Structures are given as C-alpha cells and as structure tokens.
Amino acid sequence: MAPDLLVRRARPQDAAAISCLNNVFANEGQMLRRTPEMVALAIDDYVVVQTAAGGLLACGALKEYSPSVAEVAAVAVSRSAHGMGLGRAIVGAVEGLARKRGIYDLFALTLQPEFFAAIGYLRVDRARYPEKIRRDCVGCARRFACNEICFARSLMLDEAARAA
Numbered sequence: 650m651a652p653d654l655l656v657r658r659a660r661p662q663d664a665a666a667i668s669c670l671n672n673v674f675a676n677e678g679q680m681l682r683r684t685p686e687m688v689a690l691a692i693d694d695y696v697v698v699q700t701a702a703g704g705l706l707a708c709g710a711l712k713e714y715s716p717s718v719a720e721v722a723a724v725a726v727s728r729s730a731h732g733m734g735l736g737r738a739i740v741g742a743v744e745g746l747a748r749k750r751g752i753y754d755l756f757a758l759t760l761q762p763e764f765f766a767a768i769g770y771l772r773v774d775r776a777r778y779p780e781k782i783r784r785d786c787v788g789c790a791r792r793f794a795c796n797e798i799c800f801a802r803s804l805m806l807d808e809a810a811r812a813a
C-alpha cells in the first residue's frame with residue numbers, strides 16, 4: 650500500500666463518504682445498500698483508508714454476531730484504487746479490531762471469492778454460522794437464490810501458527 654495512505658478507525662464525520670463508497674457497488678448489486686444513518690449507527694465498527702488530502706479510498710466493518718463470532722462486512726475499495734492492496738489492508742484492520750475485542754472467529758459472505766481466497770480465507774459451509782442465518786438470511790428476499798459464498802478465518806489458529 651502507498652506510504653501516504655492512512656488506515657484508521659472511522660469517525661462519525663466519515664459516515665456520508667462511507668455510505669457513498671458502499672453504494673457505488675450496491676447500485677451494481679455487489680453489496681448491500683447502506684445509508685449514512687445506517688453507517689453512523691455502526692461507525693465504531695468501521696475502518697477506512699484515507700488519502701493525504703483527506704479523501705476516503707476504502708472501508709470495511711466488523712459486524713458482531715456473538716462474543717466470539719463476527720463478519721468481515723461492507724468491504725469496498727474505490728474503483729480507481731483497485732489492485733493496490735487496499736482491500737487486503739482493510740481486512741487486516743478489521744481483523745485487528747476483532748483481536749482487540751477478543752473475537753477470533755471471522756467469516757465473510759461474498760461475491761468476490763478470489764479476493765478472500767487470495768488473502769488467506771478458507772471456503773466453508775455457511776451452515777457453520779447459524780447466527781448469521783438466523784439474523785439476516787432468514788428474512789432476506791434472496792434466501793433461496795443466494796449466490797454469496799462463505800469464507801472464514803480463525804485468528805486463533807493464525808496466532809498458534811505464528812507462535813509455533
């Protein structure tokens with residue numbers, strides 16, 4: 650990632666820019682739509698990549714489902730910055746937030762399987778995450794035609810591997 654870019658926690662004043670970035674891809678059916686109000690309510694869960702001039706190039710969020718399980722959600726990188734490592738950096742920052750909160754079991758439901766595979770996530774059956782199915786999937790219009798693929802990473806296993 651370019652040295653003049655800053656990865657940081659989001660602030661309340663970022664909500665409109667995050668919603669805007671998210672909804673570029675929501676308009677293309679690649680992500681869920683999120684209004685500035687929705688983002689503001691969850692702002693403590695967001696991380697962003699900021700340019701030296703202050704603009705936002707990328708965002709992502711940690712969506713908690715239980716004290717030990719969370720989703721890597723709402724990952725979006727401005728199209729002008731694709732392929733520069735910002736997606737990887739955002740997911741790394743979301744993982745850092747998860748570690749701080751003592752959450753070690755992360756998953757993502759995605760239409761970008763190659764991205765999650767490239768950054769070390771493993772494809773798993775979504776049935777492993779009944780919390781997600783109960784909270785979001787059951788009421789979703791696309792429940793029976795969902796084409797999102799589930800990926801997961803155990804931060805605990807990562808740490809055990811590093812220590813070994």
Ligand SMILES: CC(C)(COP(=O)(O)OP(=O)(O)OC[C@H]1O[C@@H](n2cnc3c(N)ncnc32)[C@H](O)[C@@H]1OP(=O)(O)O)[C@@H](O)C(=O)NCCC(=O)NCCS
Pocket residue numbers: 674679680722723724725726727730731732733734735736737738757758759760761763764765767768
């Ligand atoms: C998916 C997305 C977040 C990737 O962001 P990015 O900044 O371009 O990704 P990075 O540059 O960090 O790439 C990390 C790795 O993933 C790979 N990768 C990223 N997107 C890929 C794709 N569409 N197909 C194949 N590989 C991909 C890169 O080649 C790289 O691998 P490498 O390190 O082995 O070279 C970005 O394309 C995006 O915002 N897409 C639209 C929104 C979206 O679909 N978000 C996911 C919602 S869960």
